[in-house]
Amino acid sequence: MKITFGGAAETVTGSCHLVEVDGLRVVLDCGFFQGGRKREDLNREPFPFDPKSVDAVLLSHAHLDHCGRLPLLVDRGFSGPIYCTPPTADISKLILADSASLQMSEAAYKARKAERLGREPEPPLYDMDDVMRTVRLFQPVSGYNAPVQLNDKVTAVFHDAGHILGSAAIELRTSNGTLLFSGDLGNRDQPIVEDPCTPPKADVLLIESTYGDRAHKSMEDTLAELREAIHTVIPNGGNLMIPSFALERTQEVLYEIFKLWEAKDLPRCRIFLDSPLAISTTKVFARYRDYYDAEARAVFDGEPNPFSFTPLRFTQSTEESKAINRAGRGNIIIAGSGMCTGGRIIHHLRHNLWHDKSGILFVGYQAVGTRGRHIVDGAESIKIWGEEIAVKAQMWTTNGFSSHADQPILLDWIRRADPEHLVLIHGEDEILDTFASKIKADLSKESHVAKLGETIVV
Ligand SMILES: [Zn+2]
Numbered sequence: 001m002k003i004t005f006g007g008a009a010e011t012v013t014g015s016c017h018l019v020e021v022d023g024l025r026v027v028l029d030c031g032f033f034q035g036g037r038k039r040e041d042l043n044r045e046p047f048p049f050d051p052k053s054v055d056a057v058l059l060s061h062a063h064l065d066h067c068g069r070l071p072l073l074v075d076r077g078f079s080g081p082i083y084c085t086p087p088t089a090d091i092s093k094l095i096l097a098d099s100a101s102l103q104m105s106e107a108a109y110k111a112r113k114a115e116r117l118g119r120e121p122e123p124p125l126y127d128m129d130d131v132m133r134t135v136r137l138f139q140p141v142s143g144y145n146a147p148v149q150l151n152d153k154v155t156a157v158f159h160d161a162g163h164i165l166g167s168a169a170i171e172l173r174t175s176n177g178t179l180l181f182s183g184d185l186g187n188r189d190q191p192i193v194e195d196p197c198t199p200p201k202a203d204v205l206l207i208e209s210t211y212g213d214r215a216h217k218s219m220e221d222t223l224a225e226l227r228e229a230i231h232t233v234i235p236n237g238g239n240l241m242i243p244s245f246a247l248e249r250t251q252e253v254l255y256e257i258f259k260l261w262e263a264k265d266l267p268r269c270r271i272f273l274d275s276p277l278a279i280s281t282t283k284v285f286a287r288y289r290d291y292y293d294a295e296a297r298a299v300f301d302g303e304p305n306p307f308s309f310t311p312l313r314f315t316q317s318t319e320e321s322k323a324i325n326r327a328g329r330g331n332i333i334i335a336g337s338g339m340c341t342g343g344r345i346i347h348h349l350r351h352n353l354w355h356d357k358s359g360i361l362f363v364g365y366q367a368v369g370t371r372g373r374h375i376v377d378g379a380e381s382i383k384i385w386g387e388e389i390a391v392k393a394q395m396w397t398t399n400g401f402s403s404h405a406d407q408p409i410l411l412d413w414i415r416r417a418d419p420e421h422l423v424l425i426h427g428e429d430e431i432l433d434t435f436a437s438k439i440k441a442d443l444s445k446e447s448h449v450a451k452l453g454e455t456i457v458v
Contacts, residue, residue, distance in 0.1 A: 001176045001204065002457050006048050007031060008426040009450040012210055013065040014042060015426060017181070017450075018049045021174045022153035025049070027057045027078075028170060028181045028206075032068025032099070035367065043069060043125055048453045052077035057137075058156055059084035060183025061167035062091035062247065068099055071130035074137065083148055085158055086140040087166025087288045091247060093138075094280050096131045100124070143290075144168065144197075162186030162196035163403050164248040165284070165291055169199065177203030180417055184208050184426070185405035189219055191252040192285070194293045196405060198416055204458050205419035206450075209427030211406045212435025222400025226256055227265070229361045229396040230332065234267040238357035239331045241393070243345045243372060245338035246278035248403050249364055251285050251306070253334060255299070258306035266311070272324050274315045274335040274344050282307055282314075325351040329358075338364045340371035350384045358393035363401045407438065415443055421458040422447040 001021040007014025007029075014033035019026045027049075033042040051073045059082055060066055070082065070092075084092065103124040111121035141148050141158055148156045153175045158168035163186035172179040180202035188195045199205075233240040244250045250273065260266040273279055286307050289300055299305065315321050321344050324333060336343035349371075352358040366372035374382050376397055381388045405413070414422060422439070424432050424447050436447050448456065 001174065001179065002455055003206070003423070004048050004455040005425070005450040005452060007033060007042075007069075007452070008065070009452040009454065010427075010429055010432065011039070012426050012428060013039065014069070015060070015066045016047070016069065017206065017425070018054070019172065019179060021172070021176055021179075022151065024056075024151050024154050025054050026150065026154075026172070027054050027073070029060050029066045029183070030057060030069045030073050031066040032064045034065055036369075043072070047073065047076070050077070054078050054080060056080045056150055057082040058170050059088055059092065060161065060170060060181065061164055062088045062095050063164065063184065064095050064099055066183070067092045067095060071096060071100070071126035071134045074134045075126060075130050080137070081139040082134070082137045083139050083141055083156065085143065085166040085168055085291075087284060087291055088168070089138040089140045090284045090287075091166065091281055093131075093135045094277060094284070095247070096134065097128065098277050100126055100128050100131045104128070159199070160194050160197045162190065162194050165193060165251075165288060167193070169197070171200055171202070179204040180206070180419070182207045182413065184210070184403075185409065185413065187216060187402045187405055188409060190403055191255040192292050192296045193248075196409065196413070199413050200417070202417045202419045204421045204423070205414065205417050206423045206425050207410060207414060208405075209410070209424045209432055209435045210404045211402070211431075212410055212424070212427055212438070213431045214406055215408055216402050216406040217399045219400045222398040223256060225396050225398045226253075226361065227260060229359055230257075230260070230269075231267060232394065233357070233359035234269045234330055234332070236357050237329050238355065238359055238393075239329050239333055239348070239352045240359045240361060241345065241348050241352055242332065242334045242361045242363060243338050243340050244275075244278065244334050244336060245364055246275055246336050247281045249338065249401060250275070250278040250334060251282055252401060253363055254282070254312070255296070255306040257332065258304075258309055259299070261309055261311065269311055269330050269332055271312045271332040272315050272334065273312065274321050274324060274333055274348070276316055278334070278336060279314045279316060322347070324348070339366050339373070340375070346384055349382070350387070350389055353382070353393050354390040356392040356394075360393050360395050362395070362397045407435070410435070411439065411442055414439060414445065423450050423456070424448070425450045
């Protein structure tokens with residue numbers, strides 16, 4: 001069995017691995033490199049294999065860093081099936097269309113600049129046509145644990161990774177042994193999705209290492225903080241802004257706010273879900289209750305439920321979004337982007353951040369250099385559309401909403417899969433070193449850290 005790493009090697013983005021076995025060439029994920037110009041430029045580089053020669057893609061889940069380069073693979077000659085779970089197929093379509101539209105508007109903006117400089121404009125990486133050609137190749141599997149025959153010797157099985165709706169760890173059963181690709185593994189006790197499954201025994205394990213160096217805080221503190229933010233800001237006549245990621249985090253936040261409402265512990269307010277992408281992903285979530293854990297299925301059984309209860313409004317159009325800030329205060333506003341780098345949260349920040357009765361609640365990681373991180377780090381003001389806006393709003397940062405496994409979960413997974421060959425992928429340099437040492441100390445296992453463009457034979 002030969003494995004070539006085309007991304008998520010010594011970094012967390014760009015997940016893409018070619019497996020050659022039993023006369024078959026299969027690509028596991030084909031994700032976007034993200035996080036700064038230098039990394040994003042890697043998306044323009046050729047794949048370390050010929051896309052025309054690939055027989056099939058197996059897609060673990062719908063996050064952009066796992067599906068975002070699929071249109072490029074197709075543009076460069078891939079024409080086989082893309083297997084994934086049904087929710088992953090539906091959500092990936094939305095994520096890829098959103099990505100294409102962002103790239104097209106960015107390319108148009110840069111083209112105007114290039115024109116003024118007398119330079120050739122750079123085309124977008126891909127456009128909506130490329131996305132349409134890609135989504136036609138999706139072949140949803142019938143569900144978790146249902147074997148898919150790839151050729152006479154190789155079978156793929158999708159297992160529940162418990163990371164986001166429809167996410168999978170992928171098992172490849174071959175005549176040369178079993179390979180298990182973790183995809184992204186989820187946290188325990190996440191709202192809505194199941195816990196990560198118990199892995200099958202594997203000869204080769206490719207495991208993600210995002211949080212291979214730490215243990216997460218408990219969800220209890222996070223929920224207490226969410227409640228405190230709401231109970232502080234709303235009765236005081238302020239607006240509570242929640243910058244949120246459209247996929248999974250938004251639905252989890254709605255789920256927890258609904259539980260407060262149901263327990264009559266939510267002050268009188270309106271809740272605006274103010275993100276077209278989050279509204280679309282929420283509608284996909286609503287269609288796939290079979291993919292929830294038992295507790296969430298019971299909560300969603302009937303109406304009202306977390307996606308349909310009295311104070312909740314979906315604001316689809318720009319006009320509706322603008323009207324929120326004309327409608328007085330005492331609202332909870334959930335809007336993208338999660339790190340305040342763009343999207344509708346920007347105009348809400350402009351309207352509310354300078355107000356000491358307002359509040360901002362961060363429910364996700366804020367990367368260095370983003371507006372969100374500046375606010376978390378205590379900036380006195382931030383720049384929005386060329387204007388300095390004072391930061392007077394109260395702030396809360398929760399750490400418990402994590403959809404990634406921490407070190408104890410990852411170690412437990414490795415122990416249970418008990419692989420002969422262990423490969424660490426999807427992690428930053430320093431974390432990979434810490435994780436590899438921990439694996440050696442606790443499990444007496446050697447591991448290999450995958451390098452970009454490298455091929456290993458196992
Ligand atoms: Zn993910």
